[in-house]
Amino acid sequence: MGSDDRAKLMDSLKANRRSARGRTASAPDRSQATSPKRKVFDFKELPQVKQLQMHRAAADMMGIENPFFRPHDGLATETSVIGGHNYDNFASYNYLGLNGHPKVNAAAKEAIDRFGTSVSASRIVAGERPFHGELEAALARIHGVESAIVMVSGHATNVTTIGHLMQKGDLVLTDSFVHNSIAEGVRLSGATRMNFPHDDLDALEKMLADHRHKFEKVLIAVEGLYSMDGDFPDLKRIVKLKQAYDVWLMVDEAHSIGVLGKTGHGISEHFGIDPTEVEIWMGTLSKTFSSCGGYIAGSKVLCDYLKVSAPGFVFSVGLSAALAGSAIASAELLEQEPERVERLQKNGTLFLKLAKEAGLNTGPSTGYAVIPVIVGDSAGAATLSNRLLAKGINALPIIFPAVPEKSARIRFFITSEHTEEQIIRAVETTAAELDAMRADGTAVDRLIKAAR
Numbered sequence: 547m548g549s550d551d552r553a554k555l556m557d558s559l560k561a562n563r564r565s566a567r568g569r570t571a572s573a574p575d576r577s578q579a580t581s582p583k584r585k586v587f588d589f590k591e592l593p594q595v596k597q598l599q600m601h602r603a604a605a606d607m608m609g610i611e612n613p614f615f616r617p618h619d620g621l622a623t624e625t626s627v628i629g630g631h632n633y634d635n636f637a638s639y640n641y642l643g644l645n646g647h648p649k650v651n652a653a654a655k656e657a658i659d660r661f662g663t664s665v666s667a668s669r670i671v672a673g674e675r676p677f678h679g680e681l682e683a684a685l686a687r688i689h690g691v692e693s694a695i696v697m698v699s700g701h702a703t704n705v706t707t708i709g710h711l712m713q714k715g716d717l718v719l720t721d722s723f724v725h726n727s728i729a730e731g732v733r734l735s736g737a738t739r740m741n742f743p744h745d746d747l748d749a750l751e752k753m754l755a756d757h758r759h760k761f762e763k764v765l766i767a768v769e770g771l772y773s774m775d776g777d778f779p780d781l782k783r784i785v786k787l788k789q790a791y792d793v794w795l796m797v798d799e800a801h802s803i804g805v806l807g808k809t810g811h812g813i814s815e816h817f818g819i820d821p822t823e824v825e826i827w828m829g830t831l832s833k834t835f836s837s838c839g840g841y842i843a844g845s846k847v848l849c850d851y852l853k854v855s856a857p858g859f860v861f862s863v864g865l866s867a868a869l870a871g872s873a874i875a876s877a878e879l880l881e882q883e884p885e886r887v888e889r890l891q892k893n894g895t896l897f898l899k900l901a902k903e904a905g906l907n908t909g910p911s912t913g914y915a916v917i918p919v920i921v922g923d924s925a926g927a928a929t930l931s932n933r934l935l936a937k938g939i940n941a942l943p944i945i946f947p948a949v950p951e952k953s954a955r956i957r958f959f960i961t962s963e964h965t966e967e968q969i970i971r972a973v974e975t976t977a978a979e980l981d982a983m984r985a986d987g988t989a990v991d992r993l994i995k996a997a998r
Contacts, residue, residue: 613931613943621646624963626940633940634968636958641915642804642879642886643963645836650875657871665864670854673864681870682849684877685829685841688803688811690821693849696841696865697858700800700830701727703840706858707828708765708796709734717761719753721745721768723775725798728767737765744772745910747783754791764793770802770813774949774957775909776916778802781817785824796826804834805915810880810887834880837873839865889962890915897960897969904977909955918944918955919976926983927954933979939972 589595602612619627623646626635644650657677665673678696685694697703708731712718716737720728723744732739740757742749750766758764766788768779781797788795799812807815814821821827826844831837842852852859880886891914898913907920921927924945931943934956945954958972 610925610928611932613928613935624961624965624968628935628940631938633935633938634964634972636939636941636960636964636972638959638961639801639833640836640961640963641834641890641959642810642876643961644834644876644879644886647836647875647879649879650836650872653871653875654868657867661867663868664866667864668860668862669864670860675864675867675870677867677870677874678864681865681874681877682841684874686843688877688880689799689827689829689843690811690814691827691843691845692822693846694841694843695849695852695856695859696831696839696870698839698862698865699858700832700840701730702858702862703830703842704728704798704828705731705734706856707826707842707852708732708767710852710856710858711735712737712763712765715761716763716765717757718765718767719750719793720766721772721779723772724767724769725773725800728796728798732767744775745777745779747780747787750784751787754787754793758791758793764791765796766793767796767798770797770799771805771914771916773801773916774944774955775918776911776914777909778806778813778816778912778914781813781819785819789823794825796828797824798828800828800830800840801833801916802914803829804880804887805890808887809884810834831869831873835873835876837869837876839869839873886962890960893962893964893966893969894960896966897958897973900970900973901976904973906973906977906980909953915960917958917960919958919980920953920955921980922952922954924951924954927956929983930956930976930980933983934972934975937975937979939975941972941976 616628619630622635622638623640623643624635626633626638661675661677665675667673669678682694682696685696686692697706704725704727708718708728712732712735714736716735718732718735718737718739720732720739720741721744722741729739738761740753742753766784768784771778784795797813803812804810806813809815814824826842826848829841829843831839831841842849854860894913894915894917897917898908898911901908901917901919909918909920911917921930924943927943927945931941934941941956941958943954944957949955956976
């Protein structure tokens with residue numbers, strides 16, 4: 547960025563502050579002549595787009611390269627090729643190393659050869675295929691419940707299920723760290739939403755005591771493994787609470803299936819809980835099952851009802867053959883090779899132990915597949931990610947608004963395929979680069995230096 551651009555940016559920042567201090571509400575002057583109609587709206591005029599451009603300009607001033615949307619040149623497993631160079635890869639959900647597995651690839655190819663690349667319609671119209679039922683039976687078996695329903699998007703699965711089952715006059719109690727898809731589902735439903743502080747079950751119990759009697763249906767929504775912090779809730783206590791207050795429980799197992807439990811059957815196996823005591827299990831196909839899509843598992847009555855009434859299922863095309871085939875093969879491998887789960891858990895434990903010994907802030911992570919290194923500010927997290935890439939390690943930052951600004955972090959995804967050497971190198975390099983970066987000052991210090 548040139549000196550003129552920097553000056554314009556600083557002037558713009560100052561002008562915005564003056565405008566915010568002196569802004570008063572005023573009605574538009576209708577006496578003024580209206581401007582001529584435009585053929586198309588320029589989205590650069592949106593305030594949120596202008597703000598994004600200002601953030602990008604500030605990052606340019608500090609010399610921070612955009613760490614996002616870098617194309618990978620091939621299969622991303624424990625290593626990946628970016629720009630023709632090999633990197634140790636800690637930025638993929640390939641927890642059990644099944645993406646690219648020969649059996650998984652073969653199943654996807656065989657499914658395409660038989661059924662093509664699309665089922666061409668919603669399943670309720672003309673898109674039902676044998677593999678849909680086979681996949682749903684496998685997922686129900688893994689979760690230990692009667693039935694399952696598969697949809698084409700994990701995010702849409704939460705949105706349409708919550709949005710459909712709940713309504714105005716109902717209450718949804720959510721952990722403050724739940725995924726955006728849960729929040730969007732509640733917003734769509736029109737139900738009242740109340741957040742309890744992350745993993746604070748005393749606060750959840752108080753909310754139930756204070757508010758349960760005011761609502762017809764009440765749903766508690768938590769995650770089996772929180773994707774930003776790598777911790778999990780006390781499911782035994784939550785089940786007791788939901789039974790005591792006669793409410794529903796939904797557990798999002800997007801990151802815990804294949805990760806928690808001795809054989810990877812999730813948080814119910816981890817705690818030794820009867821999975822039929824939970825009304826709604828949700829999961830995704832894009833992580834352990836090396837495919838794409840989402841699902842609900844639970845009673846046959848629930849799943850049958852969703853199949854004929856949930857808008858995100860009824861009015862959406864069915865899962866394609868390749869995606870179903872790869873997910874079915876991955877589910878089979880999960881059950882046939884539990885040693886993958888053991889390796890994953892061993893690797894996560896090692897990474898967390900070494901990170902703590904190195905003085906890295908890993909937050910509440912329990913060492914199951916997701917381990918953050920909290921940096922503190924978005925610019926710092928992006929800078930650290932770029933410094934790691936320069937050292938041959940691909941690990942992406944999580945920045946505001948995905949997490950609070952003071953909790954920006956590098957998020958490491960551990961897999962069963964990472965070697966001990968890769969884990970040691972990642973921790974040692976992260977600690978060294980973070981120390982070197984902090985010696986250069988804060989993000990504000992770097993911005994001031996760049997603007998001079």
